[in-house]
Amino acid sequence: MARSDDDGRLQAFKAEFFKALAHPLRIRILELLVVDDRSVLEIQRALGAEQPIVSQQLAVLRAKHIVRATKEGTTVRYAVADxxxxxxxxxxxxxxxxxxxxxxxxxxxxxxxxxx
Amino acid sequence: MARSDDDGRLQAFKAEFFKALAHPLRIRILELLVVDDRSVLEIQRALGAEQPIVSQQLAVLRAKHIVRATKEGTTVRYAVADxxxxxxxxxxxxxxxxxxxxxxxxxxxxxxxxxx
DNA sequence: CTACAATATATGAATATTCATATCCATGTC
DNA sequence: GACATGGATATGAATATTCATATATTGTAG
Structure with a gap:
């Protein structure tokens, strides 16, 4: 039974999703966010990580729609998207x-x- | 509140686990195995992939204890481990x-x- | 407008993954 | 033994990720 092109794309999509979880810092971020929303600064402090690193990894999670960001004045709060x-x-x-x-x-x- | 070393290692461990899922072919293999056990040859044929590639990706899943292999004479059957x-x-x-x-x-x- | 605070992005060197090719190993058959 | 079959592994070139540094952007205060 032949596999359709769409099937291939779907599995690639799923792989992309898991790839987004495949990083220690991103896991730690998610386990924070699963409990409650947090600003970038709060995440930084909770994890003891540098600001650009946290922003970079948040960008990865955002790109895969795993978290969503909402601006509140000068800060940005992150929450799990689903x-x-x-x-x-x-x-x-x-x-x-x-x-x-x-x-x-x-x-x-x-x-x-x-x-x- | 300080984070313990074990916590860090645990998150790294989880990341390793997700990394094992973060590949289109490995996802496809797992979705086969979730349905039923299969030999390497059966997986190869179901996915239309070359033998070494399938073995390589199975090795990744094995290394993370996501699948287990049992030899049956000259063939090897794979099944999801959990x-x-x-x-x-x-x-x-x-x-x-x-x-x-x-x-x-x-x-x-x-x-x-x-x-x- | 200036300056600062919170966050985001660009760049690139170091590192890790992927996949094809070739080779190896084990088992069974003649 | 010789040979075929099902699997595994070694190697390396191409590609992708990571993380630190530097630089932007955006909002707010003064």
Whole structure:
């Protein structure tokens, strides 16, 4: 059974979406925003990250419509664009929990792996 | 409130997980495997992709414990490692569904996919 | 208008991913 | 053994991401 062109484009689109989540800082930002709206400055401070870095990563999330920004005077507040994001992150959390059960060594191994 | 080191490592771990999903071919493979186990050859044929490419991308999914492989004689069968993967992919599908309002070909494809 | 504060974007070097080609490994068959 | 089949891995060129630095933009205060 032949696959249509549209199918290919859809999977590419989904991949783009997951790619937007595939970054430690962006995950941390999202886990903040899932709890509540925040300004860029608040995010910066919560994460201890530099301003341009935070703005850059927010731009990535914005580009994929995962968060939305609203200007309030001189500051900009960010919020998750779709409540389903919460469902997705908690499905992810459940997977991590299953995977990490009993395996302390896994985190250690990951850390070691990244060091190279 | 200070963030613990483990927290940072956990977010990195989650990012690694999403990174594994962030590829069109890997998404397509997963959507096959969510339905049923398959051998490498079956995946190759279903996707019309070359053998080394499929093996390479399967290796990525294996490395992140998203799929598991079992040898059966001369062939290897792959399956999703955790049933929660299904939940995650459908949360993702719901998000795409919300987002894609207005882009026509993708909506058509989503509808077709949901019917299965 | 000047100056400052909050945020965004441009640039580019360092780094990581992707995918094609070639090669290897394991198992089964003759 | 020789050979075929199903899979995995090594290599490297092309491409994409990341993050720091520098520079813009926009809104507000004085």
């Amino acid at each position: 409540p389903e994001i919460r469902a997705l992150l908690s499905a992810a959390r459940r997977i991590f929990n299953n995977q990490l059960v009993g395996t302390r060594s896994m985190l250690r191994e990951l850390a070691r792996e990244r060091r190279r | 049933p929660e993967i299904r939940a995650l992919l459908s949360a993702a599908r719901r998000i795409f569904n919300n987002q894609l309002v207005g882009t026509r070909s993708m909506l058509r494809e989503l509808a077709r996919e949901r019917r299965r």
